[in-house]
Amino acid sequence: METIPVHDADALLRSAAARIDATDARWLLAHALGRSQTWLFAHARDPVPADAVARFDALVSRREAGEPVAYLTGVRGFFGFDLAVSPATLIPRPDTELLVELALARLPARGARVVDLGTGSGAIALAIARERPDADVLATDASTAALEIARANAATLGLSRVRFAHGDWYAPLGGARMHVIASNPPYIEDGDPHLAQGDLRFEPASALSSGADGLDAIRVLAAGALAHLEPGGWLLVEHGPMQGADVRALFVEAGLVEVDTARDLEARERVTLGRAPGGAEAG
Template identity: 80%
Template sequence: MITNPSPALDALLRDAAIRIDATDARWLLAHAAGRSQTWLFAHARDPAPDGVAARFESLVARRAAGEPVAYLTGVRGFFGLDLAVTPATLIPRPETELLVELALARLPAEHARVVDLGTGSGAVALAIARKRSDAAVLATDASSEALAVARANAQALDVPNVRFAHGDWYAPLDSARFDVIASNPPYIEDADPHLSQGDLRFEPASALSSGADGLDAIRVLAAGAPAHLAPGGWLLIEHGLAQGAAVRALFENAGLVEVATERDLEARDRVTLGRAPGLQRAG
């Protein structure tokens, strides 16, 4: 019996690039083949291994329908970490790495106490904990499904200095105080049309939007920070590009000092930070 030969890997990529972004196609073909992109490049003219073409076609069809690549592959890179992600978690984005960098720069020299509120996949908490193995990091989330993903990431990446707690914002903290409170909360306006477009359609709504002006969660975070910051401790929150002034006002109304907004690599307002009065411990 004569069987049709498998198409070459580069032919699969060419055909897919008509329907989806070429970079996305390479990620999905590597995933379908269970190989790296380097392997894909080296074997571009080889016939596709058994089953790869069919798996790849299924992934391309789902991507063409708008499903995010990160959910299709189950992995997203962040701050040098390969994180598992699912539709229960927000997809970590490169701009959030600024939040991690700013938080790391404000930790005491030793034995820092850090909390990541609304951790999702654990991206911020795990990035900080990996860089500062002496730090005691707590990660919280109101979603038990998201916390399960974060816990699995901590185990897979062998990051032992992170604890997890289930609950909404400050609720799981009791009277604990921290040197740094970091959060990438929902901050999109509820009526923003982008929520029904592109990748955002597939991400958890609770991790994206927060009230008519997008600031409901940030109001809670700013108001509750003084009760959970150590003297001189820092609150750092990621937010939307048009929200810098409003977030600074919320920080100042909460009694924080040295309030400022930092911009991302595209010169857009991205993270606002403020310090609790008093001297931060040296370590």
């Protein structure tokens, strides 16, 4: 009779590291076991049940084929909390935390109204709502599937005051005006070869690319900003590292003032912001 080999966590991770990134393997094994990373470190020599070995091997094969770890586990950490994600949403990335920090710094002390346009999993809106529970936070998206994920994340985090609306960019706002409009829109050029590489192959195309130069969505956001900002309110938009000059030009053309671009931790231009004339500057 054939003996089924007994695997411990370390042995499984060593084997998987020959196929995928070692850090990815650790995340996937913890997920297959239904345990935390901390537990995995403490129980590295424990035998792993056969059913968990099978789940882990299937996950490793899918990761080897390119599927993002966040979609395989259904979770991605952002701004100190976990978000459920799915192929209906963009995977939140650390670069977007800069946008959240800049938005928070520009909210008025009282009566703040902020909208996250194209919310996806809800990352920006929910991060702001956690830091400023007094703020009126609206999250919008043109994808009903994405809004379902965002609503579920809000419920899990106990952020019942966050409001959600379906629609494309400014359409759900009607005549409402905001103190801060924040967005991580699609900004990759249509046909960019990176869209066929890595994790991007599995993320929703509508959340990634936007026209021949990647700026179609940002043009809409810039052009409509003054109609939806309070005097002195701010528009903040994430974009690609080579697009800063073009985005600044769009903001200036739209009538925004104090236009500037903030750099991420790797010193790349990442978030452009501009203020509506009038009012008092917040933050």
